[in-house]
Amino acid sequence: MRGRFLRSTIMVAIAAAAVGAVISMSMTQTSGQAQSTRPARIEGKPNFSGIWQANNEANWDLQAHAARPAAVTQQGVYPYDYARVPAAPVLALGAAGAVPGSLGVVQGDGQIPYKPDALLIKQQNAEHWIDRDPELKCYLPGIPRAMYLPYPFQITQSTNKIHIAYEFSNTARTIHLDKVAGPPDDTWMGHSVGRWDGDTLVVDVTNFNDRSWFDRAGNFHSDALHLVERFTLRSPDIIWYEVTIEDPKVFTRPWSIAMPLYRRVEPNMQLLEFRCNEFAEEFMYGHLRKQPLVKHWEGDTMTIDVTRKVPPGDLFYQWYGK
């Protein structure tokens, strides 16, 4: 039984699971100063330019959920769902590997109206999160997920184009205010065409592929996805962001999510690189090394032995003595 806790045949993704924790820590260092050179309006329209970031748990799960011990869990000593324990891939992270709770961002009754077959796929996605979530492989995040990943993004607003550069995975999208036709193939990030509804920027997004997810809980869509996003400045440093999600192949009716996006007001804020395809190499290709760094590959399966050597003096009961 003990061996079952320590050994697991799931592929590892410690770095990806820890990202949320790292970002929320850096968020606490904001200084509150705003940039002064940015005009409030461009050509009479509200200016959304600047660096923004969601500060919520939507990337873990769009729906309301209680905190849980880890993104990957397994049965503990009790057979109850509420008593599961972290599984080996994230075990060594302790509480930093846990999933924070949330009241959810899904509007109305908080339900995502899956068709019955699609709901089964969503549940299987959740069970196979490590192997299926494109975030772990550093694939493109898609829209709307890119908007609430725990990474900043930068809006550069011009007159006929609004460019959004996302820190995660070097990706970007251009919102065309000048009605450029869609691309000849489907895309992760969609084709965005914007218009103004008073002071609200309304963006119609189409031409999606069926690869991106909405969150780490396995919520997904098909290539029939159609989004209508609404960006409204609630104050100079808060955008109210709403998205109506329509996908007749997967959902029985349109549904929507909404959340604030906050300006990163630190005076030295800038987007840094998060070129994660490098970080995912070991995860994706480690089994093909001549001398594997992880010692328990069996074919494509990474078998994780958790060996945590605690340095002398760092055992938990010695901590107060230091």
Next chain:
Amino acid sequence: MRDRFSGSMLTVTIVAAVSAVISMSITQTSAQAPAASSGAAPAPALKTPWGEPDLQGIWTDETDTPLQRSPKFANQEFFAEAQRAELDKERSALLRRDRRVERGTELDVAGAYNALFMTQKRTGARTSMIVDPPNGRMPPLTPQAQKLAAADREFRLALLQATETCKNKSVACSGGKYDPTPSPRRADLPPRYNTARMNRHDGPEDGSLPDRCLTMGLPEFGAATGSFRRIVQTPGGISIFYDVGQGQGWQRNIVMDGRPHLPANIRQWYGDSRGHWEDNTLVIDVTNFSPKTDFQGSRENLHLVERWTRTGPTSLEYVVTIEDPTVWTQPWIVKQEFTRQSDQENRLYYEPRCLEGNYGLPGLMRGARAEELAFAEGRGPHPATKDNATDFVGVEDDPLQ
């Protein structure tokens, strides 16, 4: 058995390269008809509504100009029109990567990555992108850089010494010699962090940066597949999205408020860009490069000063001063002329999707593991005698080079 390994490896490489075909065919279309595509759009103002020079749009270099001037054109900065026409004729007749060699050889299979994958554009007006030094050549390397380059080259040649590539005196082995004994250096670490193709696939780090979907960033001169950049401006801000290589796009958000560069311990693939306006020119200072990047031997000490100037409704001049006192004995300057591209015809350039289609990198490793196993079981040749990564034909023919 041998042929099956190399064949399947190359097949997966081709699949990974499909996105390049799309961007290249678009390159060729717009290069053929620049007047038609730009004529349809209204002439853009050269200033933004808020009074800054307007650099916005999608831009590319529509012609081919070698980085360094060929000795054939020494002391000639520009081609005469007749010369360009003659070169175009000569170059369009080249088979390049479509050239076939002896059927059934590894070298021939490598040709599956054929000329379709490589952009070939009209010969440019200049004989070299380098405008300073005036001879159009990179300045001499420092003794330290020469030593590093020699050590790197020596290591790569050691990995090739027992292969057909050296036996046949192929270009990839130039400077080396054939020795049927596998080199004892095959298990060594490279002299420094690897960025280029080598004849070994022990792990992902043995792949070149482009093979790992980690194409280097700046300076970006287009390389074999061409490149596009979309510039969008806002008051006090500029964003540039680059589409390069095979779905290896990336972006820059130029910091324009005069603050100092990032702390020295933050190193980035694309460096750290600080811009300001000098009259109508956007001047960008770029530092803080990662030691994992490599531009002609320059890594973390690379320093660029870029100058972007809108020169007309459909033209943008790009001049970059390249400096690294640890690598070159003097700074040098490259100049490119970009032409504005149609928005409508360039609608796929925001998807850096290289990684999801990159079956080539794991394919090379899987192939190498299979070869090792076959050798261990007495079914195949010594893996050190194989070269499935570095030898190609048809890249050496271009009269511009």
